Amino acid sequence: MAVATNVPEYGVVLQPEAALTPAEMVARAEAIAATLVDRQAETEERTFYAQDTHEEFLQAGFYRILVPRRYGGLEYGIDTFMRVTMALTRGCPSTGWMYCLGHAHALIAASLFDERAQSELFAGGDFICPATVVPNGTAERTPGGDWVLNGTWGYNSGSPYATHFIGHTLVSPGEGQPPAPMLFIAERSQWRRLSDWGKQLGLKGSGSHSITMENGVVPGHFTLNTHVSQVDVSKGTPGRTLHGNPEYGGGQLSFMVIEDAILAVGMALGALDAYEDLMRSRVALFPPNLPRTQDPDYQYWYGQAAGMIATGEAAVLNAVQQWTEICAQGPAAVTKEVEMRIAAICHQVVDLCWHAVENYLFPTAGSSAVRQGERIERVWRDMSMFHSHAGFAVFLSTIAKRELAKARFGVEDGAHA
Incomplete structure (x- = not known):
């Protein structure tokens, strides 16, 4: 290109x-x-x-x-x-x-x-912009149409070198109406990063610090009256029109869950690399103490995990392909059912990768290989931490499944059998 x-x-x-x-x-x-x-x-x-x-x-x-x-x-x-x-x-x-x-x-x-x-x-070319989905803080509209924001937003992975920050807050869309989410993008000069990351079980180096704003100013044209998970792109987007690229009109929610799956595959591949090193350098624990590469049990454990991870990788890359093909079909093709189907695939990918590490690689690597600081131990911690992420633990594991069925059968929210 x-x-x-x-x-x-x-x-x-x-x-x-x-x-x-x-x-x-x-x-x-x-x-x-x-x-x-x-x-x-x-x-x-x-x-x-x-x-x-x-x-x-x-x-x-x-x-x-x-x-x-x-x-x-x-x-x-x-x-x-x-x-x-x-x-x-x-x-x-x-x-x-x-x-x-x-x-x-x-x-x-x-x-x-x-x-x-x-x-x-995009004036700077490079774009690093952590985001958080939980609405927080307060926002006041100025006479000129800008917003003044105050508050603290947690879990902003990527914040140390960020150029911008995407957050959500609640504002009333009109007189007497209940507050609704507003998405905003704040430039780096309008917020500061807190030193509050690193004590978690895993992903200690992910730069997922909190961001705080004290009278931070956000231009009105840097805001949208929506939540990123609720964006409907089925009638087109400004980006699709502006750039002539269908991918700038794709499903935002399905894109985000593909991130989850690709990260899980990457982590599991790292664990498999570490296990392969152990296979080549160590012997089996019981007589005849063959090299692990020649031991039938280790052969099985490695092969089972490798197959599960390869299946996860194939599935998530196919989900990427589906996402891009759906974009090319036009805005109307990006339906809720399509997005939730991709989400369902991604949940299975994460599950496969986790079980490959949890059930086969971690327990059979040996206790000396899962001491603090060892590569497999770190991946196990990171993937365990991953399982506490709301995108996986709540959305992919539960909500997305129900939403897929509801979209398929045309069940509206609040409907009863």
Whole structure:
């Protein structure tokens, strides 16, 4: 895919090393991922990946993958983004998580906001924008149409190097009407990051800090009267029209759950890599104490886990393909049933990967391989922490299943048999 030639018109200078093809972008991520394995402990201690890693990502163009070409981005689409995320997560779950949830929301900005907002939001080219879905804080409208926000929003993965922040608050849509969600994007100058991450069970290095705003100003055109999970794109989006790219008109909710699945696959692949090293370097615990590669039990455990993880990888990449094909069919094709079907696939992917690690790799690696700081131990903690994430534990595990059935059978909310 060619890189835009008109970026100077928008005040953006494309970095030379950012001009990679999609395949080269993924290969670069795989090469960088190999260097992240031995830095996992320092990443956890710092609570986010290092400055030099961030600079590598900048030079590689990772923060421009989803940014539209007209604003200096690469516009490679979600397939490249997800493959880069999977590669980085395989090397270091915290780093992959932080990168993914930092850059992913470029798709929201490029899809849902108008040209005026996008030209300002993407003026820097690179876009790192953590988001939180729980409405919080207070918002007051100024006479000029801007909003003044105060509050603290938790769990903002990607915040250490962020250029923006997406949050939600509650505002009344009219006189005497109950408060409703308002999505907003705040520039980096309008908020500060708190030092409140790193004490959790896992994903200690994911940069998931809280963000606080004290009289932060958000322009009116950086807000939408909706919640990101409730966006209906079936009648088109500003981004689809503006960029002529169907992916900027895709389902936002299904895109977010694909992130969950791709992160789970990346984590599980990292655990499988560690287990393979043990297979090659250690012997079975009981006579005749064969090398693990020759022991029938270890052969089975490895093969079972490898098959489960490979199935998860195949399923999530197919979900990516379904998402892009549905976008190409037109706005009306992005139905609730379609989004919930993709969500159902993604739940099964996460389950497969978790059970591969929990049931086969972690318990048979050996106690010395699951001490604090060992790679399999870290993945187990990270995936356990993953299971407490509301996107998986609440939405994918329960809500999405019901919503898929309701959409399929045309059951309205509040309807009774």
